[in-house]
Amino acid sequence: MPKNEEVPLAPSSTRVTPLRPAAVPLQQSGKQALQAAQLAEVEWLVQQGSLSTFRTFQSFGYSASLMFYPRELIYYAVLYHEGAVWRVLKAGDIDAAEPAFRHFVEQAMRLADAEMRRAHLEAQNEQFSRLIAESEAQIERVRVDLHRGGEQDQEVALKQQEVRKALAQLDGRRVPAQTQLNKLQRQRHQLDATINESVPHLPPIR
Known part of the structure; x- marks a missing residue:
């Protein structure tokens, strides 16, 4: 090896720090803009107080x-049943999340329709039961009045019958009594006339 020839140096090793997995942003358009989310994911975020509620709807x-x-x-568009998370959809933009929320609102309204009808029918049946009870009570009061009125009618009829009987008896006694009275009055007049005949006629004193 020639002395003047330089030996190439080995490249120094470079320390590479591995990157942490970053959150992959949701697609902003297309079918993947809206994705299903795990129920526990939203429940944990709610417990941590990390979510801000933009809109809410409730029916029953x-x-x-x-x-x-x-x-x-x-x-996050979230559908609840009896306060528990039921369905969750998530999106990276409001334009995708809004239709999901409206879809859940329509679903909640449709499901609550039966509850609304049941509540209305229960209230209507309670009203019918109350009106029936009031009508029965009113009918019973009328029956009592009729019964009492009938008893009074019977009492009045008996009283009138007794009065008519008494009148008939009194009238029956009145006729012979009147006849006897007339006879006695004639006898008295005859006696008076006889007595008056024996009275002397005296001249008046002058």
Whole structure:
């Protein structure tokens, strides 16, 4: 090897730091703009207080929410049943999340329709039961009044019958009594006339 020939130096080794896995942003357009999310994912974020509620809807035991995760710029459309997370869709932009939220609202309204009808029918049946009870009570009061009125009618009829009987008896006694009275009055007049005939006629004193 010639002395003047330089030996090439070996390249110094470079230390490479591995990159941490970064959050992959959701697609901003196309079918992949809206993705299904795990229920536990949203439940954990809610427990941590990391989500901001943009919109919410509730009807009976069904509700829907549109929430935003500021740290990752992710929107969540969530459907609840009786307060528990039921369905979750997520998107990286509001334009994709809004239709998902409206879809959940329509689903909640459709599911709550039966609850609405049941509540209305229950209230209507309660009203019918109350009106039936009031009508039965009113009918019973009328029956009592009729019964009491009938008893009074019977009492009045008996009283009138007794009065008519008494009148007939009194009238029956009145006729012979009147005849006897007339006879006695004639006898008295005759006696008075006889007595008056025995009275002397005296001249008046002058």
